[in-house]
Amino acid sequence: MRKQLIVLFFWISIFDLTLAQSPIIPAPVVFIEQEGINEIGNLISLNPENLPEEIKEYFIDKLINVFGIQVVVNSNSKKIVFKKLVNTPPDYYTINITDNILITYSSQASCFYAVNSLLQLIQGEKDAYYFNQCYIQDYPKFAWRGLHLDVSRHFYSVDEVKRFIDLMAMYKFNTFHWHLTDDQGWRIEIKKYPKLTEIGAWRDSTVNDHYTTKPRTYTVEKYGGFYTQEQIKDVVEYAQNRFVTIVPEIEMPGHSRAALAAYPYYSCTGKQLEVPGLWGVFDEVFCAKEESIDFLKDILAEVLELFPSPYIHIGGDEAPKTRWKTCPRCQKVIRENGLKDEHELQSFFIREIDEFLTSKGRKLIGWDEILEGGLSPNAAVMSWRGFEGGIEAAKQEHYVVMTPGSHCYFDHYQSSNPNEPLAIGGFTPLEKVYDFNPIPEGFTEQQALYVLGGQANLWTEYIPDMKKLEYMTYPRALALSQALWCTSKPPFEDFKKSFVDYQLKYMNRYDVNFSKAFFYPKMELNQKLEGVTIHFKSGEPNYHFDLFVKSDEIHPALSGGQVIGEKDSLYFERTTGSKVVNYSFKVSSEFTTESSVYNFTVHPALELPxxxxxxxxxxxxxxxxxxxxxxxxxxxxxxxxxxxxxxxxxxxxxxxxxxxxxxxxxxxxxxxxxxxxxxxxxxxxxxxxxxxxxxxxxxxxxxxxxxxxxxxxxxxxxxxxxxxxxxxxxxxxxxxxxxxxxxxxxxxxxxxxxxxxxxxxx
Ligand SMILES: [Zn+2]
The missing domain is CATH 2.60.120.1190 (Jelly Rolls)
Structure with a gap:
């Protein structure tokens, strides 16, 4: 490390260059622009020495299929050369682009990261591709850089899951949390219990609109799907080739209606219930009796065979204690084990599973509810209800992954634009994600060591297909990648510039259906003596326009107003209420081709302190x-x-x-x-x-x-x-x-x- 720092200072002092803004996201630790261009045209010759086989295949595939660049593999070529370093920090790499390109790396993963950075550096079009000459030195800040996908509420095919993993790997995410089971569908084949997928993978109906909409309506149609063990092995290998670890999640004791629809015996009541088509939290959970815990251990045994991940996620969230309170078997477990209450029973349940996973050489991770009633000795905590659970766990010297709803729930709305498609609720715009820091304020260095990293969660109640999944994930995942990768996170303005100048184009190459919500103008109001100014501000650089409403429209005379818009794309409509004036504006811009309507109400209390x-x-x-x-x-x-x-x-x-x-x-x-x-x-x-x-x-x-x-x-x-x-x-x-x-x-x-x-x- 020390050696690299010396090299870095050498570079800076010799060329007297300041660190330039990187086109790459996540931004590398060091990015130095150099004079000159390295021309590619439409042909790259690649020296395969020191380039691991699966990374070579990945690189060539992207060059050919994404860019249309032909590749010649030639052991004598000096155009792109790889070197393996020893004695460097983990996952460290450098790229030096002069007339030739030299990539050095410390691990196979960092070689993969270097290749992805290089792909992002390709400029130009078709037959006239080129690199700007530059020097990069890079390594990640956090070890756990995750995205989660719920395939229970809506099912995603093997190809779709692969695409999700492929895209996240481009932005140096390394952990895919695969939420395989929940109330509304069991998605993984378990050979010992075939009914889990025969019955548990299918529901008869799905609730329409937001589930709180009244009256509630359903689409009555069989819905579901599952992955065979062969398919899972295939996805695991696909992810491995992209240096992504898949952490499978098997939910317990709650969110288990699909499993219990297949095997009602393992609930408290034994009652036959269907796989629900409604979202929410249900009282029906796994009984804490020995047979249910053994059933789950059997399932996990097969899961462990498929997933080499050190961590196995067991859920543990939102498990109502209603059934346990009245179940003789659960109460017996409480009595026999000297437990205080049902919270301690949940803790007992998780401890049993923890012991099982530990005996198999794996580690348990669960949602922060597993803290209630006492944390199991080897458990790691995924903190979702804010940072508090993570803080508590780290103080108890347990590892944590921060995924607070406030910053990391990508099923939330990302803008207040009226056209924004239905989401579960909440508000997590791009800027908010960018602000995310997995290390809570006030943490000591020692406590910070227990924070593995962070992750965004994509719950899919309101994300029925790939198109919307990408819309909800991107560009927020770019902001998150920066928060998890960058040792020193650049200002948001720099991120915005890299995003607009480079990444828009890059994502378009991959046909990513990213949200343009960030570019939609946001409406801001300023009351002035002479009237009210409505200012539209957009994430698009240099974009703004002002709208002026004369003051005689506010109190109480409602006629004769004048509206001044700076761009033709602004339309203005006015309706008159009895006491307030409602305005709606249609706004559109270069990036946001569909126009959207903004509603604004002028009333006497506007902007009062x-x-x-x-x-x-x-x-x-x-x-x-x-x-x-x-x-x-x-x-x-x-x-x-x-x-x-x-x-x-x-x-x-x-x-x-x-x-x-x-x-x-x-x-x-x-x-x-x-x-x-x-x-x-x-x-x-x-x-x-x-x-x-x-x-x-x-x-x-x-x-x-x-x-x-x-x-x-x-x-x-x-x-x-x-x-x-x-x-x-x-x-x-x-x-x-x-x-x-x-x-x-x-x-x-x-x-x-x-x-x-x-x-x-x-
Ligand atoms: Zn019970």
């Missing part, structure tokens, strides 16, 4: 208090950033009307989404004040939960008459104590989502 006495959750903090008065009204399906989300029993805020006013009435919107633990609040208390010191209590309002809007499962625009004078309005919102029994998240404080706040005052 609000002091939030209660803090919204970091995940759903939008742009802070201004989210409530930004003219963009939260709707359903919700995309996170239009709403302010709180998980507090009491939420209090104060609005400053900026002058002593006659306040007529007030409206607030609320969201209900049972599956995401979001409920309407209980009641709201209003007070007004002249100076913000002494408060005049006005009234408490019950929320009319039976309103028509609420019945339709939409949003609840709550409104109340104020009819009082003051400059400040204080609002105190109180939720129910806890989510009632039998509803997802029971016992927890319900979430409250608010938007938009409209006050009518003069």
């Amino acid at each position: 609000i002091e939030l006495k209660s803090k919204p959750s970091e995940k759903y903090s939008g742009s802070g208090s201004s989210t409530l008065v930004d003219g963009i009204i939260g709707c359903k399906p919700w995309k996170g950033n239009e709403w302010l989300g709180f998980q507090e029993q009491e939420i209090e805020f104060v609005v400053d009307l900026k002058k002593y006013s006659k306040i007529d009435s007030l409206e607030i919107g609320f969201l209900e989404d049972e599956g995401s633990w979001i409920h309407y609040p209980n009641f709201i208390r209003f007070s007004v004040s002249k100076k913000g010191k002494k408060w005049k209590y006005l009234k408490d309002s019950d929320l009319k939960l039976n309103s028509n809007e609420a019945k339709k499962g939409k949003t609840l625009p709550f409104s109340t008459i104020i009819n009082n004078k003051g400059r400040y309005v204080k609002v105190l919102i109180t939720t129910f104590d806890a989510i009632p029994q039998g509803i997802p998240g029971e016992g927890n404080i319900p979430w409250t989502f608010m938007d938009e706040l409209i006050i009518f005052f003069k």
Whole structure:
């Protein structure tokens, strides 16, 4: 290592070059541009010495089939030469492109990484390909750079899974977490238990739309599929050739409805249930009796034969204890083993499996719920409900993989663009993924050693096919690759430039259906004395345009406004409401060929200062208090950033009307989404004040939960008459104590989502 650093400084001092921005993603540790071009034309001659066979095949395949470049393999060629290094850090490589190309590497994996970097460096077209001369020195930061794919909710064929792996390998991901079993389908052939795939791999129906949509409808059609053991071996080998380790996941004790539909004996009740076509969490789980644990060990024994991965994922998440509480067999296990409760029973269950895997020379990894009731001695933790589980596990000196929902759930929305296709919920835009750091703040160096790396998860309830899978994965996976690879992550602006200038084209070569959401203009509002300026900002460099609405449209005269757009692609429509003005804009641009409609509402409370006495959750903090008065009204399906989300029993805020006013009435919107633990609040208390010191209590309002809007499962625009004078309005919102029994998240404080706040005052 020291030697390389000296070489690096030598380079820099001799040529007096600053580190240039790399076209490669993830960005290498060192990238130095050099004068000159290395021309390829449409023919490359390759010296096969020191180039491992499978990497040579991969390289040649990409050159020919992706670029149309012919390859001559010639042992005397000096055009591209490989050298194996000893005494270097793991997975270290360099590329030096002058008139010839020299690649040095420390491991076969790093030789593969070098080849992928080189492929990304090819510039030009057809018969006129070339390299810009440069020097690269590179190695990864984290050992676990993962992508996960759920093939249970929707099934992906062998070819599709291979393509998923091929694409991730291009961006130096090295771990593919294959979520093979879940409630809605068992996808791996187990010879000892054939019914797992005969029955468990098929469901009779699939829920339509978002599963919280009411009334719920289904597509009644047999759906499913599975991989034979031969197919799995083939995929494992395909991944190995790309230096990707496949970590298989067999879910237990929860998310097991498909397995239990095939073998009901291993549940607590023994009742025959179908493979569900509905998403969510089900009470039916594996019984903790010995026979069920043995059944799972038998399954794992076959799984271990297929997957050489050191880690085996056993799920462990979202396992309700309802059945265990009333099951005589489970209660017997609790008594006989001196366990305190059902959480300790889950811990006992996982420990049994841990011992089994350890005896076979493997390591157990599970979702962070495996911490509850005590962590099994050899277990590693995959932290998904935020960073907390990972922090706790690392403090207990267990290995962790960070995959917090806030940054790593690629089934979330990636933009608030109205055209964004249906997603499960949540909001994880490109910038948020880019911000991800698997090492939590405040970790000591010692604790950081337990963080193996990070991973993004692709749950496929709302991802039915390959096209949408790529849309949800890319370009967010590029941002993640940077977060996991780069020793010193470049600024987001640099990433954006590499993405726009180079990677767009590169992904197009592979026909990746990446999302262009990042380029869709984002609407921002600025209130000025003379009116309201709506500014559209896009991820596309140099793109923006402004729209101006004259102030006489805001209060209360509704005619005679003028709109100035800077580009022809802007269209403007106006509809007039009784008290507010709703605008919709159609916007399109070079990268975003389909136009999209933006809705914006001008109302008297726009951009009023609000002091939030209660803090919204970091995940759903939008742009802070201004989210409530930004003219963009939260709707359903919700995309996170239009709403302010709180998980507090009491939420209090104060609005400053900026002058002593006659306040007529007030409206607030609320969201209900049972599956995401979001409920309407209980009641709201209003007070007004002249100076913000002494408060005049006005009234408490019950929320009319039976309103028509609420019945339709939409949003609840709550409104109340104020009819009082003051400059400040204080609002105190109180939720129910806890989510009632039998509803997802029971016992927890319900979430409250608010938007938009409209006050009518003069
Ligand atoms: Zn039981």
